[in-house]
Amino acid sequence: MIPLFRVAMSPEAPAMAAQVIGSGMIGQGAKVQEFERAIAGRIGRDEVVTVNSATAGLHLALHMVAREDADDGGEVLSTPLTMEATNWAIMANRLRVKWVDVDPATLNVDLDDLARKISPKTRAIMIVHFGGYPLDLDRLREILDQAEARFGVRPPVIEDCAHAWGATYRGAPIGSHGNLCVFSFQAIKHLTCGDGGALVLPSEELRRRAERLRWFGIDRTADRLRNPPDVTEWGFKFHMNDINASIGLANLAWAEEVVARHRANAAFYDRELAGVPGVELTERAADRQSSFWIYPMKVEDREGFMKRMDEAGIMVSNVHERNDLHTVMRPYASLLPGLDHVAPRVVCVPVGWWVTEEQRAHIADTVRRGW
Ligand SMILES: *Cc1c(COP(=O)(O)O)cnc(C)c1O
Numbered sequence: 001m002i003p004l005f006r007v008a009m010s011p012e013a014p015a016m017a018a019q020v021i022g023s024g025m026i027g028q029g030a031k032v033q034e035f036e037r038a039i040a041g042r043i044g045r046d047e048v049v050t051v052n053s054a055t056a057g058l059h060l061a062l063h064m065v066a067r068e069d070a071d072d073g074g075e076v077l078s079t080p081l082t083m084e085a086t087n088w089a090i091m092a093n094r095l096r097v098k099w100v101d102v103d104p105a106t107l108n109v110d111l112d113d114l115a116r117k118i119s120p121k122t123r124a125i126m127i128v129h130f131g132g133y134p135l136d137l138d139r140l141r142e143i144l145d146q147a148e149a150r151f152g153v154r155p156p157v158i159e160d161c162a163h164a165w166g167a168t169y170r171g172a173p174i175g176s177h178g179n180l181c182v183f184s185f186q187a188i189k190h191l192t193c194g195d196g197g198a199l200v201l202p203s204e205e206l207r208r209r210a211e212r213l214r215w216f217g218i219d220r221t222a223d224r225l226r227n228p229p230d231v232t233e234w235g236f237k238f239h240m241n242d243i244n245a246s247i248g249l250a251n252l253a254w255a256e257e258v259v260a261r262h263r264a265n266a267a268f269y270d271r272e273l274a275g276v277p278g279v280e281l282t283e284r285a286a287d288r289q290s291s292f293w294i295y296p297m298k299v300e301d302r303e304g305f306m307k308r309m310d311e312a313g314i315m316v317s318n319v320h321e322r323n324d325l326h327t328v329m330r331p332y333a334s335l336l337p338g339l340d341h342v343a344p345r346v347v348c349v350p351v352g353w354w355v356t357e358e359q360r361a362h363i364a365d366t367v368r369r370g371w
Pocket residue numbers: 052053054055056082083085086128160162163183184185186196197
């Protein structure tokens with residue numbers, strides 16, 4: 001079987017992790033700081049705070065910008081087509097979900113629908129760069145400008161960048177466009193720490209607050225002897241440790257090549273699968289570059305397609321189920337015609353760094369022959 005996911009572990013990682021494990025210092029220390037600086041360098045922003053997962057990062061990001069208003073019917077606009085972690089952050093913060101429809105062309109949120117649904121009750125907006133394909137962030141900013149002019153408040157945006165390490169929008173890395181951005185370094189993401197995540201904050205003040213709140217609200221930089229730190233705001237235990245950071249540092253060196261190989265395989269499919277009957281590819285705009293964590297496409301008779309791929313030794317999947325149909329999300333059910341139209345047709349074929357030229361040719365060939 002050609003797998004849909006594989007762990008991209010550098011051969012250097014075991015030795016680098018072993019060094020930390022044997023050092024007697026395995027908590028949050030120098031390696032976390034070094035990894036954080038390295039991430040900041042790649043994204044081009046200083047305000048980076050690592051955490052132990054993107055799930056924790058999303059929870060913390062929303063807690064920081066929206067929690068205080070939680071009891072007044074405040075709601076968070078979000079996409080139903082994502083890993084559940086995006087939306088469970090809303091539940092964890094006891095806020096209400098308001099679904100935004102999905103654009104069948106990109107599988108990101110439909111920005112027209114988002115513009116219609118912003119209201120004075122909107123406490124925050126969660127967006128996902130699905131599969132690593134960037135949302136139109138300039139258009140989103142215009143929508144927020146208009147909302148601010150109308151309602152006098154500007155809802156904060158949280159970008160779930162879990163799929164989008166290495167993606168760019170208008171020439172700048174995803175994560176650098178001024179919102180609260182959350183990356184995942186979970187096992188099968190482009191860059192892995194085993195488990196881990198990072199927040200990019202829009203200001204130095206928020207960065208310092210996030211740094212405290214990831215560790216009980218305690219300022220670890222304080223001089224404990226001369227000036228024992230007071231806690232002015234309680235926080236979580238969401239910090240990264242040096243073992244995970246050392247694995248991340250080992251993998252960071254070749255993460256760019258990992259992304260480049262995902263992209264090269266995607267470009268091959270773009271050429272080979274264009275115009276194939278029963279297949280519709282997703283949008284490719286000239287002003288952005290996907291990181292192609294996955295290669296989603298839309299197919300007729302998905303069940304038949306999946307059966308044919310399985311027979312040919314190719315693992316395929318829709319990867320994420322729509323979240324709005326889960327029983328726990330029933331209170332937020334709404335009409336989502338774009339998602340209804342596209343969700344039954346979405347399927348992803350293997351695109352990652354492990355897919356060889358022969359394998360990708362076999363995959364394209366199998367699709368072209370029909371099902
Ligand atoms: C993987 C993923 C997450 C969760 O990341 P963790 O680091 O495992 O918590 C969140 N959102 C999306 C879109 C993901 O793919």
